[in-house]
Amino acid sequence: MSADEELVETTVGSDLDADGIAALLGEAVLDREEHLNAPGFVIRPDAVQEVLTKLRDEAGFDHLSCVTAQQYTDRYESIYHLTSYDDRQREVSVVVPTDPERPVSQSAEPVFRTADWHEREAYDLVGIEYEGHPDLRRILLPQTWQGHPLSLEYHQDKPQIVTLDAHKNPLEADHRGNSETMFLNIGPHHPATHGVLHLKAVLDGEQVADVEPDIGYLHRCEEQMCQAGTYRHQIMPYPDRWDYISAGLLNEWAYARAAEDLADLEVPEYAQVIRTMSAELCRIASHLLAMGTFALDVNGDFTAAFMYAITDRERVQDILEDLTGQRMMFNYFRLGGVAWDLPEPREEFFGKIRDFLDHLPGAAEEYHNLITRNEVFQLRCVDTGYLSPEVAKSYGCTGAVARASGIDYDLRRDDPYGYYDELDWEVITEDGCDNYARLLVRMREVEQSARIIEQCVDLLEDWPEDDREIQSNVPRTLKPDEDAEIYRAVEGAKGELGIYIRSDGTDKPARFKIRSPCFSNLQALPAIAEGEYIPDLIAALGSLDIVLGEVDR
Amino acid sequence: MSSDNPRDAIVESTAPLTDTRDARMGAGADDRFNSPLREAFGTQPFILTKFDKFMNWVRGSSMFLLQFGIACCSIEMMHTFGVKHDVDRFGAGVPRASPRQADCIIVPGTIVSKFAPRMKRVYDQMPEPKFVVGMGSCTISGGPFQEGYNVVKGAEEVIPVDIHVPGCPPRPEALVYGIAKLQERVANGESSPVVVKPYELEQFGDLDRDELVEKLADEIDEETLVMRYNWADSP
Numbered sequence: 001m002s003a004d005e006e007l008v009e010t011t012v013g014s015d016l017d018a019d020g021i022a023a024l025l026g027e028a029v030l031d032r033e034e035h036l037n038a039p040g041f042v043i044r045p046d047a048v049q050e051v052l053t054k055l056r057d058e059a060g061f062d063h064l065s066c067v068t069a070q071q072y073t074d075r076y077e078s079i080y081h082l083t084s085y086d087d088r089q090r091e092v093s094v095v096v097p098t099d100p101e102r103p104v105s106q107s108a109e110p111v112f113r114t115a116d117w118h119e120r121e122a123y124d125l126v127g128i129e130y131e132g133h134p135d136l137r138r139i140l141l142p143q144t145w146q147g148h149p150l151s152l153e154y155h156q157d158k159p160q161i162v163t164l165d166a167h168k169n170p171l172e173a174d175h176r177g178n179s180e181t182m183f184l185n186i187g188p189h190h191p192a193t194h195g196v197l198h199l200k201a202v203l204d205g206e207q208v209a210d211v212e213p214d215i216g217y218l219h220r221c222e223e224q225m226c227q228a229g230t231y232r233h234q235i236m237p238y239p240d241r242w243d244y245i246s247a248g249l250l251n252e253w254a255y256a257r258a259a260e261d262l263a264d265l266e267v268p269e270y271a272q273v274i275r276t277m278s279a280e281l282c283r284i285a286s287h288l289l290a291m292g293t294f295a296l297d298v299n300g301d302f303t304a305a306f307m308y309a310i311t312d313r314e315r316v317q318d319i320l321e322d323l324t325g326q327r328m329m330f331n332y333f334r335l336g337g338v339a340w341d342l343p344e345p346r347e348e349f350f351g352k353i354r355d356f357l358d359h360l361p362g363a364a365e366e367y368h369n370l371i372t373r374n375e376v377f378q379l380r381c382v383d384t385g386y387l388s389p390e391v392a393k394s395y396g397c398t399g400a401v402a403r404a405s406g407i408d409y410d411l412r413r414d415d416p417y418g419y420y421d422e423l424d425w426e427v428i429t430e431d432g433c434d435n436y437a438r439l440l441v442r443m444r445e446v447e448q449s450a451r452i453i454e455q456c457v458d459l460l461e462d463w464p465e466d467d468r469e470i471q472s473n474v475p476r477t478l479k480p481d482e483d484a485e486i487y488r489a490v491e492g493a494k495g496e497l498g499i500y501i502r503s504d505g506t507d508k509p510a511r512f513k514i515r516s517p518c519f520s521n522l523q524a525l526p527a528i529a530e531g532e533y534i535p536d537l538i539a540a541l542g543s544l545d546i547v548l549g550e551v552d553r
Numbered sequence: 554m555s556s557d558n559p560r561d562a563i564v565e566s567t568a569p570l571t572d573t574r575d576a577r578m579g580a581g582a583d584d585r586f587n588s589p590l591r592e593a594f595g596t597q598p599f600i601l602t603k604f605d606k607f608m609n610w611v612r613g614s615s616m617f618l619l620q621f622g623i624a625c626c627s628i629e630m631m632h633t634f635g636v637k638h639d640v641d642r643f644g645a646g647v648p649r650a651s652p653r654q655a656d657c658i659i660v661p662g663t664i665v666s667k668f669a670p671r672m673k674r675v676y677d678q679m680p681e682p683k684f685v686v687g688m689g690s691c692t693i694s695g696g697p698f699q700e701g702y703n704v705v706k707g708a709e710e711v712i713p714v715d716i717h718v719p720g721c722p723p724r725p726e727a728l729v730y731g732i733a734k735l736q737e738r739v740a741n742g743e744s745s746p747v748v749v750k751p752y753e754l755e756q757f758g759d760l761d762r763d764e765l766v767e768k769l770a771d772e773i774d775e776e777t778l779v780m781r782y783n784w785a786d787s788p
Contacts, residue, residue, distance in 0.1 A: 144773065149703070156702045157784050159765055159782055159784060160782045161760070161766070161769055162666050162779060162781075163757070164674065164777070188671055189652075189671065189672075189675050195624070216665075217667050218623065218662070218663065218665060218668070219667065220624075220701055224700075224702060225697070225698060238697070241624075289631075307636050310631065311635065328722055329625070329721055549625065
């Protein structure tokens with residue numbers, strides 16, 4: 001499919017409203033629902049592929065953002081959150097109810113490749129089975145796990161047995177019939193996997209014939225933790241720990257945005273500016289580490305770049321510590337605003353930020369000299385790890401990974417929140433589609449983030465003293481309306497970080513689902529790495545910039 | 554003694570001793586090998602000590618740490634290795650990628666059911682004597698994730714831990730302090746006793762035949778190593 005055809009396709013039907021979609025889907029629709037972010041269509045469990053194909057090809061919904069599974073007392077439900085890469089504000093939820101005795105519905109994998117992992121997760125945690133799924137195994141929990149932990153009848157105290165045999169010995173007789181391949185384990189304890197990721201690679205000579213990421217080594221039950229906490233204060237500390245590469249405030253914003261829209265809370269403008277500024281500082285810190293570790297992955301001689309990146313991160317963390325009191329786990333946002341005002345003396349704080357911003361262009365120049373203009377680095381990264389835009393869309397890639405494949409998609413602009421639409425900045429895209437482009441996008445985004453921060457500092461410096469409202473009036477106990485459902489996303493450090501919340505009228509969410517950008521991005525690794533040399537697999541993994549805390553949640 | 558020119562003071566006070574020592578040692582030793590330590594030994598450049606004590610001092614002064622990242626704490630651990638905090642200053646800054654070359658493992662993060670057997674295996678691969686620093690609340694109790702269905706309630710359920718560094722995550726300074734404390738303990742010849750932990754790797758065939766084992770008997774081979782979690786009895 002060429003890019004032009006894609007364009008025609010997505011413009012067709014893009015003017016359809018909810019009734020138009022209902023007419024398009026015809027008799028597959030059983031019922032209509034109203035979610036706070038989008039119209040919901042309840043469809044027959046055996047019509048999933050038909051409905052999603054129609055929505056993708058005839059209504060322009062080409063981005064399966066998330067699949068949420070949950071159990072009600074009388075049914076199981078999978079929700080496919082669809083949106084469009086061209087117009088993020090068009091959203092639709094496809095709700096698939098299934099029988100509680102035999103929870104089987106049709107798989108969406110043939111339509112959207114990204115549904116593969118999302119449905120495996122739904123099977124693993126909630127227990128819904130998907131007919132026609134190519135490989136329906138557990139994904140986050142060990143294969144020998146008993147029960148589905150987010151289903152209603154799960155008993156947490158039961159013993160479990162976990163095996164250590166999953167890693168086959170590569171020296172055994174060949175694992176793949178009589179072919180000339182060799183099996184290789186990478187991880188879960190390996191310096192290049194950026195945490196506890198296990199890659200099962202099959203090599204043909206020095207080329208990667210097949211690679212399968214095995215995740216779940218850091219599955220910390222984040223969704224369960226959030227479902228056990230109250231909206232007002234108990235959930236906010238957890239987002240810091242999803243994407244822990246100092247991107248805490250971006251994650252907090254994802255939760256804050258979803259919960260504020262759910263409970264209909266206002267955020268004062270002043271707080272929005274502070275949020276925007278601090279979140280962009282987090283983005284800089286996160287991209288710096290991505291760059292430093294990527295340089296380390298590609299060539300050990302780039303240790304200097306890593307050390308420089310760490311040094312610059314220290315500066316960012318110092319600023320964030322002044323603001324929030326913590327280096328990494330900020331817990332600074334509150335529903336309806338932020339926890340406290342900027343630190344006094346304000347001039348000193350602004351001066352510190354300006355010093356850092358003044359330092360950045362020189363540092364960026366140095367990074368470009370060290371890394372991107374380095375011939376060895378270019379040989380390693382240019383034209384390796386190719387990810388075409390069509391494949392990226394089908395895997396639901398977002399963030400720098402999508403933008404490096406030429407997909408002009410950034411939630412800060414396409415679905416504006418905070419103060420972004422008042423500021424002057426650009427969405428960075430590259431059309432190299434390779435490892436090099438992905439790094440370049442991140443490095444150029446750092447410059448854009450600096451632009452945003454500078455404008456925010458200007459605004460904050462001149463903000464009238466009697467108008468510094470940091471929090472709106474929020475009820476002590478938040479109890480959103482019963483059965484209100486919302487899916488909201490923000491542009492996290494790695495891409496579209498979405499939160500689905502269903503309220504049951506109490507002060508705790510009935511279902512809290514995290515759409516992690518890394519989860520979808522990592523899923524594209526086999527498509528990127530197949531046929532590449534093994535060192536390029538490592539480079540591809542580094543350029544995806546995953547963080548396992550967010551992949552496994 | 555004035556701190557303005559300490560050099561002079563040292564030269565003046567130790568010069569006769571240095572001369573005597575040099576005279577005793579005779580020609581041959583190059584100036585380059587002189588060191589503050591030699592100066593400190595004075596006219597008697599020998600020490601008497603117990604071999605064990607000397608070995609402990611050596612071990613504590615040169616720690617090879619395992620490059621081992623799990624979760625959030627590993628980011629602060631990277632900063633500890635980084636320029637500003639630079640744990641190398643304390644003789645413990647050589648991260649090794651292989652457990653077979655490491656003396657000390659820092660456990661930086663939450664341990665979940667799927668990872669605990671692997672961590673145990675990594676620990677087992679380290680040569681004796683080996684030491685463990687538990688970094689962060691998760692390695693103490695499971696931290697903020699303690700209630701999770703999948704979370705092991707502390708590293709000490711699986712491997713012995715010498716030093717616990719609390720915090721979520723601990724600041725690099727705290728980790729440096731923890732490592733320094735460990736070095737102190739090592740130099741004093743102390744370490745945590747290696748005892749049987751609640752969760753051990755064992756062969757599936759050796760487990761007591763209960764309901765769960767019966768159920769999994771078809772899936773798991775008798776000789777496969779497994780870890781059995783008893784969540785109800787976890788602290």
